[in-house]
Amino acid sequence: MIFIDSNVPMYLIGGDHPCKREAKILLERLVSEKERLVTNTEVFQEIMHRYTAVQNKEAIQPAFDALYGMVDEVYPMIEHDVLSAKDILFSYPNLSARDAIHAAQMKRLKIERIFSFDRGFDELPSLVRIP
Numbered sequence: 473m474i475f476i477d478s479n480v481p482m483y484l485i486g487g488d489h490p491c492k493r494e495a496k497i498l499l500e501r502l503v504s505e506k507e508r509l510v511t512n513t514e515v516f517q518e519i520m521h522r523y524t525a526v527q528n529k530e531a532i533q534p535a536f537d538a539l540y541g542m543v544d545e546v547y548p549m550i551e552h553d554v555l556s557a558k559d560i561l562f563s564y565p566n567l568s569a570r571d572a573i574h575a576a577q578m579k580r581l582k583i584e585r586i587f588s589f590d591r592g593f594d595e596l597p598s599l600v601r602i603p
Contacts, residue, residue, distance in 0.1 A: 474602065475512075482531075484496060510581075514570070518570060520532055552580060557572040557575070559576075566592070571593060
């Protein structure tokens with residue numbers, strides 16, 4: 473099982489960028505290998521937050537469509553995830569709060585791999601970041 477981070481669908485629908493091509497190639501490979509791809513509700517919130525912040529709300533729906541088109545399941549966040557994320561933040565002070573939320577949920581669900589271009593996840597020895 474592989475967790476999909478918010479930057480993957482955003483690169484896929486975005487303009488020309490080196491990560492766009494890489495995201496497409498990796499996604500095609502994961503699908504062809506029949507990997508189970510999952511995400512969480514917080515990833516959708518991140519997409520809305522980012523596109524609202526850059527005044528590009530028209531990109532929200534295409535990003536949602538791309539994400540829904542690639543994942544097999546969307547997990548809800550629960551209180552345990554938030555409390556665990558707090559502990560992760562204190563253990564890894566350079567990790568962002570958003571990354572800690574994903575890491576906490578992934579730990580609870582026993583998901584060890586994440587498809588993300590965010591190098592912050594490399595700090596966590598329990599996770600393997602793709603690419």
